[in-house]
Structure formats: structure tokens, C-alpha cells
Amino acid sequence: MLNSLKGLGVTLKTMLRKPVTAQYPKEHLPVNRRYMGFPALTWDFQVQEPYCVGCMVCIRNCPTQCMTATLKDNPLHKEGKSTRRKIVDIFEVNLGRCILCEICVEVCNFDAIVMSHEHELSKYERNGNRVDLQALLEMGKQYQEDTGWEPEQAAAPKEGVQA
Amino acid sequence: MSGDLTTTRPLDTLELMINMGPQHPSTHGVFRMVVWVDGERIVNMEPYIGYLHRGSEKLSEGELYNQVITLFDRLDYVSNFNNELTFCMAIEKLMGVQVPERAQYIRVIMCELNRIASHLLFYGTFGLDVGAMTPIMYGFRDRERIQSIFEAVSGARLMHNYFRVGGLRQDVPSDFRERMERLLPQLEQGVEECDQLLSYNEVFLARTRSIGVLTKEEAIAYGASGPVLRASGVPEDVRVSEPYSVYDRFDFNVPVGKKGDCWDRYYVRVEEMRESLKIIRQVLAQLPDGPIMAAGVRRIIRPPRGEVYVRTENPRGDFGVFLVSDGTDKPYRVKIRPPSFLNLQAMQAMMRNAYVADVVVILGSVDIVLGEVDR
Ligand code: SF4
Ligand code: SF4
Numbered sequence: 001m002l003n004s005l006k007g008l009g010v011t012l013k014t015m016l017r018k019p020v021t022a023q024y025p026k027e028h029l030p031v032n033r034r035y036m037g038f039p040a041l042t043w044d045f046q047v048q049e050p051y052c053v054g055c056m057v058c059i060r061n062c063p064t065q066c067m068t069a070t071l072k073d074n075p076l077h078k079e080g081k082s083t084r085r086k087i088v089d090i091f092e093v094n095l096g097r098c099i100l101c102e103i104c105v106e107v108c109n110f111d112a113i114v115m116s117h118e119h120e121l122s123k124y125e126r127n128g129n130r131v132d133l134q135a136l137l138e139m140g141k142q143y144q145e146d147t148g149w150e151p152e153q154a155a156a157p158k159e160g161v162q163a
Numbered sequence: 164m165s166g167d168l169t170t171t172r173p174l175d176t177l178e179l180m181i182n183m184g185p186q187h188p189s190t191h192g193v194f195r196m197v198v199w200v201d202g203e204r205i206v207n208m209e210p211y212i213g214y215l216h217r218g219s220e221k222l223s224e225g226e227l228y229n230q231v232i233t234l235f236d237r238l239d240y241v242s243n244f245n246n247e248l249t250f251c252m253a254i255e256k257l258m259g260v261q262v263p264e265r266a267q268y269i270r271v272i273m274c275e276l277n278r279i280a281s282h283l284l285f286y287g288t289f290g291l292d293v294g295a296m297t298p299i300m301y302g303f304r305d306r307e308r309i310q311s312i313f314e315a316v317s318g319a320r321l322m323h324n325y326f327r328v329g330g331l332r333q334d335v336p337s338d339f340r341e342r343m344e345r346l347l348p349q350l351e352q353g354v355e356e357c358d359q360l361l362s363y364n365e366v367f368l369a370r371t372r373s374i375g376v377l378t379k380e381e382a383i384a385y386g387a388s389g390p391v392l393r394a395s396g397v398p399e400d401v402r403v404s405e406p407y408s409v410y411d412r413f414d415f416n417v418p419v420g421k422k423g424d425c426w427d428r429y430y431v432r433v434e435e436m437r438e439s440l441k442i443i444r445q446v447l448a449q450l451p452d453g454p455i456m457a458a459g460v461r462r463i464i465r466p467p468r469g470e471v472y473v474r475t476e477n478p479r480g481d482f483g484v485f486l487v488s489d490g491t492d493k494p495y496r497v498k499i500r501p502p503s504f505l506n507l508q509a510m511q512a513m514m515r516n517a518y519v520a521d522v523v524v525i526l527g528s529v530d531i532v533l534g535e536v537d538r
Contacts, residue, residue: 010356011297011360020307032315033336034314034315035318035319063226063227099322101230101324103229103324106332107462
């Protein structure tokens, strides 16, 4: 009997405390800086073009094969505005298949892809989450704005990573 | 039925077969068991598995080594770090890579936090299994705190993909130590609260004491491991008997039970949470600075031809990975030794002569994860 009362004591103690739960759709807890949401493509604001050159390294390394991309000659390069000779033409990710593993971000040598903080993407259609280059860049811009993202890899390659 | 209700013919008793699952709220996943009962007593029980089979072992053969780590996250989906560690260690052993100290220490912190999170989940669901609604609220409150740390460190709450062959994906965030200093007292208090709330409650004792006894000999014969084995009184823990990573530098006890009943299996886990907290405190005190990735590990990993077996202590028991490499960038064969799979078999022995009402309690006390059983 005594031990049951002890247990009751625990619940009584917590009765007056502030609730630890958050009412989800009304209240959003902030996500951590490193939170891995869906992948997004970053935008080079200096040259006004994507960082992605369509090299397809991420596509070959994705465990679920949820991405496709093609590249084209960069018109801005001919005008001498950009150092990227090639640029991404089409980029599509089926976010419904993405398992948020961050392998694409890790293998990209151009800082072109990031794990954004986007995570609420329910759709009614089975393939409703196939997003194209435009949408990915929008997600990326949002992420860059929210977190003040800076490219790092171009300056100093990641430790221990050799292609 | 002849409609003759006034018969004087003696009624005979029959064994009744009851099918439980695969879609049953208390089977902890999609798991089916067939139970033969004689009145209220269980005569025999047979587990049927395979409803969650995803072919992880076969899938691994078609993936690059780095991609296989994501599959290991999804094996035992409540102790992801421990699984990742085992697979990474297998490749490191094959390649002879020396993982930097700092990475080893951070790995141990993550694995032990994961162990606590897993046991807290067990604590909550075991409470539900015996009919207590409150414990899960307490268990999840603290588990949530741990997962928030996971999110800060690895970016994901469940599927981390954080350990790499040769180290870690990235270093811990700069405020990691402060957050841990804040988290540990909360966890310590949380575990004590959990203990007081349920462990010696009279109703709980009546539901779990001397129920589902697994003797020492049976536990060993069935190949049980982890808390199930230790509850039966065998002090076997891979972290102590075959220390891996840097576990030999920390001082902790291996809690054992006396009788091997459901309560022992429950209480061994509560004690293990305390021990894990002790380990984390020691790791934090000794955490060195330095690199987190071994030098010279290439992005596309090609271990030399050969085979290797590595085992570690997962929250559920002895988790082993047997890896055969043919020198290419994909494994030739990956065999997984899942602890839940073997603990599940021991349930047959536990259930003999138990009551129907105890089936769910016994199943809960084994704490299986079907993702790992079916692979
Ligand atoms: S995101 Fe990076 S790896 Fe992928 S195609 Fe673009 S530049 Fe290449
Ligand atoms: S996060 Fe993983 S699954 Fe998703 S697109 Fe990148 S590599 Fe593919």
C-alpha cells in the first residue's frame, strides 16, 4: 500500500509543474540549427545563379535514387560573369522517396545542396512531392535567409573527405 | 448442435487455439503469435515472424558502404546509434582504421543516451502492457529531451546517419557540453521518478512477480542476451566481457536479476539506465579534443578482401554483424545477428503454464523490436 502512495506522490509533485508538451499544429517548437529537413538547392546571390553545376555526384550516391538532373552550358559564363562553365538545367527530387540521410550534402563538392528546415510537406497525391529546380531553389533561399548560410567547402575541403 | 440441451453426456475440454496479431495493439509491431490454451492456462505458444521483412541483408549487398549505414538505422529503430556503431566498427576492423579518441568518446555518449532512450520507451510501453497509463508520460518526457539532443548533434531525431567509417559526420555543436550538463540532472531525476512511480507498486508487483520465469539454463540454451539474460542471473555484457570502442576505460556495474521473471527484466533495465548515466558522466569528464575523422579514409570505401565479425551491446542484447568483403565498394554479404530475434524464441519457455492475461506482459517484458527481428 505504502509504495502505491509513493507513486502517487510523484504524480502529485508533477501536478503543479508547467506542462512540457506543446500543442503541435498551433505551436511550433523551434528546430535545431542542424535539423535535417528535405534537401534544397542553394542560390549564389553574387552571380544570381544556382551553385549546382549538375555534376550528378549526389545522384549517384543517393541510396534511394530519388533525384535526377541534367546540365547545360552556362550562358553567364560566356558573358564572363560566372566562373561556372556548366550549370544545372533540370533538377528534380522526389521528396516522397527521400529518407533525409544527408549523403547528397556530404558528397557535393560545390556547396550546392543543403538539408533545409522544411519538414511539413504532406500531399494528397502519391507523387505530389516531386519538386523541380524552381521549388528547390525557393526552399534553399528560404533556408539561406533563415540561417545565414555561408558556403564553406569551396574555401576549405572537408577533413578526411577525398573524392 | 442437436438442440438437445438436456443431454447428460459429459462435456469434454478441448485445447483452444488463439491467434494474436499481426495487427494487435500490444504486439509491439507487426508480430503474430499463436497461443494454445487450456482454460486460462497456456499450453503452448508459437511466434510467427516476417511481417516486417524488408530484406535489409540483401539490400546491403547492392549499396555502397556509406549507404548501408542508413539501412542499419532502420533495423532497430529505437537504438539507431548502437546499430550504426556496430556496422562502422565492422568495416573499421576490416580496414584496420584507428578511430580518433574524440570520435570514440562521442560515439559512446550517443550510444549510452540511446540506450536510456530505448529503455525509457520500454518503461512506458511496459507500463501500458500491465495496464498503467501514467508511466509512458514520464518515460516520453525524458526521452523527448534525449531526442532533442540527438537532433542538435546529428540533425535527426530518429534516423541519424551520423557515424561514419573512421569517425563521425561532424563534430558536436559548440553548446553540447552545456546542454549535456543541463540534461543529465534532469535525466537522473527522471529515472528516479520513474522508479518510484512504478517499480514497487503493489499492483505492478502482483502482475509481474514470478510471471514468465526464464531460468538461467534456459536463457543460455535459447541464446538470449542483454537484459533478458541478465535478469536470469547471468552477468554477461559485451561491454564488459569483450570491451569494444573505449568502454574499458569507464567504471560501471552490470545489474543482474535473481529469478528471471518479468519484474527482474523490468528492473534490470531501470538499473541499466542509472549505469548508463554514470558512464556518460565519466565520458564527459574525460572527453578529449582532437579530430573526429580518421585520416586517409576515402569517401568511397573499399575494404580489403576478407571477413569479419563484430559484436556490441545493443539495448536489447548482443548485436552482431558478420561482413564479407570482396574488395569492391559494396559488401559481398552482411549477416546480422539480432538480439531480439533470439530473445523472442525464449518467450516459448517463459509462457509455458502462464495465464492468458499474462501473455502481453511477458511479450512486453522481452522488449522486442520487429524491425530487427525480421530485418
Ligand atoms: S547538388 Fe552538388 S553534387 Fe548534386 S549535381 Fe549539383 S553540384 Fe553536383
Ligand atoms: S537526403 Fe539522402 S535520400 Fe534524400 S536526396 Fe539526399 S541522398 Fe537522397
